[in-house]
Amino acid sequence: MQHTISVLVENEFGVLSRVASLFSGRGFNIDSLTVAPTNDEGLSRMTIVTRGDDQILEQINKQLNKLIDVLKVLDFSDGSAIEREMALIKVTAEDESRAEVLRIVDIFRAKIIDVTPKSYTIEATGNPLKIDAILDLLRPLGLKELVRTGAVAIGRGAKGWKG
Amino acid sequence: MRMNGARIMLECLKKEGVDTVFGYPGGTVINIYDELFSFKEIRHILPRHEQAGTHAADGYARATGKVGVALATSGPGATNTVTGIATAYMDSIPMVIITGQVPTPLIGNDAFQEVDIIGITRPCTKHSFLIRDVKDVASIMKKAFFIARTGRPGPVLVDFPKDIQVAQTEFVYPETVEIRSYKPNLEGHPRQVEKAFKMILESRRPVLYVGGGVVLGDAAEQLTVLARKLSVPVTTTLMGLGSFPGDDSLSLGMLGMHGSYYANMAMTHSDLIIAVGSRFDDRVTGKLATFAPHARIIHVDIDPTSIKKNVRVDLPIVGDVKDVLTKMIKQADKAKEKVTEFVASLNPWQEEITGWKMKHPLSYKNSSTIIKPQFVIQKLRELSDDDAIIATDVGQHQMWTAQFFQFNRPRTLLTSGGLGTMGYGLPAAMGAQAAFPGRQVITICGDGGVQMNIQEMATLVQNKLPVKIVILNNNFLGMVRQWQELFFDKRYSQTCMELPIDFVKLADAYGAKGFSTSKPGDVEKVIKQAFKENGPVIMEFKIAREEKVIPMVPAGASLNEMVLNA
Numbered sequence: 001m002q003h004t005i006s007v008l009v010e011n012e013f014g015v016l017s018r019v020a021s022l023f024s025g026r027g028f029n030i031d032s033l034t035v036a037p038t039n040d041e042g043l044s045r046m047t048i049v050t051r052g053d054d055q056i057l058e059q060i061n062k063q064l065n066k067l068i069d070v071l072k073v074l075d076f077s078d079g080s081a082i083e084r085e086m087a088l089i090k091v092t093a094e095d096e097s098r099a100e101v102l103r104i105v106d107i108f109r110a111k112i113i114d115v116t117p118k119s120y121t122i123e124a125t126g127n128p129l130k131i132d133a134i135l136d137l138l139r140p141l142g143l144k145e146l147v148r149t150g151a152v153a154i155g156r157g158a159k160g161w162k163g
Numbered sequence: 164m165r166m167n168g169a170r171i172m173l174e175c176l177k178k179e180g181v182d183t184v185f186g187y188p189g190g191t192v193i194n195i196y197d198e199l200f201s202f203k204e205i206r207h208i209l210p211r212h213e214q215a216g217t218h219a220a221d222g223y224a225r226a227t228g229k230v231g232v233a234l235a236t237s238g239p240g241a242t243n244t245v246t247g248i249a250t251a252y253m254d255s256i257p258m259v260i261i262t263g264q265v266p267t268p269l270i271g272n273d274a275f276q277e278v279d280i281i282g283i284t285r286p287c288t289k290h291s292f293l294i295r296d297v298k299d300v301a302s303i304m305k306k307a308f309f310i311a312r313t314g315r316p317g318p319v320l321v322d323f324p325k326d327i328q329v330a331q332t333e334f335v336y337p338e339t340v341e342i343r344s345y346k347p348n349l350e351g352h353p354r355q356v357e358k359a360f361k362m363i364l365e366s367r368r369p370v371l372y373v374g375g376g377v378v379l380g381d382a383a384e385q386l387t388v389l390a391r392k393l394s395v396p397v398t399t400t401l402m403g404l405g406s407f408p409g410d411d412s413l414s415l416g417m418l419g420m421h422g423s424y425y426a427n428m429a430m431t432h433s434d435l436i437i438a439v440g441s442r443f444d445d446r447v448t449g450k451l452a453t454f455a456p457h458a459r460i461i462h463v464d465i466d467p468t469s470i471k472k473n474v475r476v477d478l479p480i481v482g483d484v485k486d487v488l489t490k491m492i493k494q495a496d497k498a499k500e501k502v503t504e505f506v507a508s509l510n511p512w513q514e515e516i517t518g519w520k521m522k523h524p525l526s527y528k529n530s531s532t533i534i535k536p537q538f539v540i541q542k543l544r545e546l547s548d549d550d551a552i553i554a555t556d557v558g559q560h561q562m563w564t565a566q567f568f569q570f571n572r573p574r575t576l577l578t579s580g581g582l583g584t585m586g587y588g589l590p591a592a593m594g595a596q597a598a599f600p601g602r603q604v605i606t607i608c609g610d611g612g613v614q615m616n617i618q619e620m621a622t623l624v625q626n627k628l629p630v631k632i633v634i635l636n637n638n639f640l641g642m643v644r645q646w647q648e649l650f651f652d653k654r655y656s657q658t659c660m661e662l663p664i665d666f667v668k669l670a671d672a673y674g675a676k677g678f679s680t681s682k683p684g685d686v687e688k689v690i691k692q693a694f695k696e697n698g699p700v701i702m703e704f705k706i707a708r709e710e711k712v713i714p715m716v717p718a719g720a721s722l723n724e725m726v727l728n729a
């Protein structure tokens with residue numbers, strides 16, 4: 001099962017490699033990983049999308065917590081979070097396919113951010129499943145290049161998670 | 164007071180109560196050594212190899228319970244410490260390793276003797292620091308010691324660039340340490356403890372399965388009190404030996420691959436396993452699918468990641484084992500009548516265990532013509548002091564020691580359990596002897612492993628560390644040979660040490676004493692003579708070459724599928 005885990009870490013030297021090497025050293029999967037500073041200067045927040053059965057996820061959570069630089073770990077597996085991802089997508093767009101691309105962009109409320117006579121570059125934002133869906137539609141038209149940010153997640157409701 | 168980074172480092176060590184450092188000089192630590200030259204409060208011991216220095220710091224830590232300290236230069240000095248660090252990490256030994264590093268402007272340039280030691284040791288350290296500002300030396304050292312000794316202990320590496328050693332600042336040692344992201348949980352949850360106690364009283368076939376956590380957590384006394392109050396039999400892992408008196412009638416000795424028949428049978432037939440500071444290692448459980456099939460499991464450990472890692476657990480208790488055991492003792496004292504009833508209800512279980520003990524005691528066939536290794540171990544026990552410290556190497560001799568030495572006190576067995584590092588015994592003994600100059604320190608080695616750090620003979624002699632070195636010489640890499648005999652049709656591929664070493668001459672070359680014998684009748688005499696010597700001694704016993712460690716649970720088999728006959 002896929003899980004999205006948020007990890008609040010001290011902005012210390014080498015913290016990213018500690019987290020990454022924990023996953024590789026123990027044979028845990030990483031589907032995506034994002035990291036950036038938070039509102040608190042000393043902290044960064046990572047969002048890791050991983051997979052595994054309950055026992056593996058329990059270990060991932062515990063092992064992350066065991067790292068000295070990790071302040072908090074939150075497992076968003078139960079749908080308690082809103083997830084967003086951004087993709088930059090360069091597609092072939094010539095003649096009759098230009099209109100088709102525009103239609104798809106419109107339906108998904110994406111944006112064209114660069115245009116050439118032969119291509120469109122699209123910025124799409126949404127739940128990772130939505131990104132998968134737009135890609136499924138664009139792929140037959142000729143996908144030249146794809147960059148995804150990986151998911152970021154935030155809990156639903158009024159309660160904020162400091163940092 | 165203003166001082167340079169190197170001096171600050173030494174002042175920090177002093178503040179942490181460090182009296183001995185095992186270190187080796189080189190280009191990027193020369194400034195530290197220059198400060199050390201006039202710094203008399205710290206004793207520096209110069210091993211002949213950085214690996215040995217790290218093992219010595221580890222042995223010092225295991226024997227004393229304090230943080231061991233090792234120091235090495237950058238590059239090759241640092242990489243030489245890696246085996247020592249990994250050894251300590253696997254057995255949760257508190258250590259601080261200080262490595263020199265090239266000056267900060269050169270880091271990343273493939274400078275002379277530069278290596279990314281933090282990267283190399285990341286998977287085998289509890290934590291590590293690169294000092295990037297002389298103002299941080301004191302706070303980093305404070306944190307390093309705090310992290311090394313608290314929670315589940317472990318080695319912490321501090322990488323110390325040369326330019327920072329020279330830079331000056333005011334020395335202020337922080338009074339307290341606060342790491343908001345590191346709060347080891349020390350107290351077992353009282354309700355969990357209550358539940359555990361209830362489960363114990365409901366059980367009729369309980370076993371205490373005890374690991375190194377009880378030794379590291381200085382909880383041997385509490386464990387012993389609890390086990391005796393409740394009359395619950397105790398089996399320990401290799402790392403747990405000494406946490407419960409081996410000569411107590413409740414003791415089942417060691418369990419697992421080379422554990423006793425009765426310990427493994429007790430685990431297999433138990434209805435409640437109380438795991439304390441142990442981690443269900445594969446050498447202990449055998450085949451997981453058939454491990455303790457009838458038992459509910461209570462698991463007490465300071466490290467949450469140990470719990471439910473390998474086996475299902477019915478009741479987890481995260482916390483310091485000493486705290487949890489103390490709480491359990493209180494429970495027992497509050498429920499005296501119930502405890503009396505419980506103890507009486509265990510009679511059939513005790514009888515069953517006694518039956519197993521009689522059926523297959525730990526034993527061996529002695530001989531009057533050839534020295535049996537087990538006989539040497541028994542003689543050593545008989546002739547050594549009560550509080551003697553035994554450091555083993557890795558192999559058959561290690562298992563014979565575990566089986567036949569009968570450890571009665573914690574911190575008297577120093578052995579590489581998790582990593583199984585050959586070459587550990589001699590330097591670890593050296594570290595223990597440095598900590599306890601007045602106690603008997605004995606290392607028991609094979610002829611293979613002893614040669615992996617034999618150069619430390621020089622350190623022993625130079626520093627007047629009178630370690631007694633026992634070599635059980637079978638002229639084989641015995642443990643591997645045993646596997647080849649049992650599972651590879653006696654194809655002894657590269658396990659015969661073709662060249663016999665004259666260990667007496669070798670001792671002599673280092674200025675130590677050496678004795679050697681192949682006669683069972685001389686064993687006692689040699690040991691007595693050696694123990695009388697004031698300096699380090701090698702005792703070589705030429706033993707039955709193809710003696711096997713028995714019982715044995717073959718890798719991947721169930722605990723009750725033991726090979727019992729040689």
Ligand SMILES: Cc1ncc(C[n+]2csc(CCOP(=O)(O)OP(=O)(O)O)c2C)c(N)n1
Nearest residue numbers: 558559560583585609610611612640641642
């Ligand atoms: C550094 C290292 N290399 C290899 C091994 C694999 N190994 C385990 S036991 C053993 C044989 C040890 O032989 P010896 O030191 O003579 O002791 P004995 O088993 O004969 O008592 C070997 C090679 C190891 N544990 N550590």
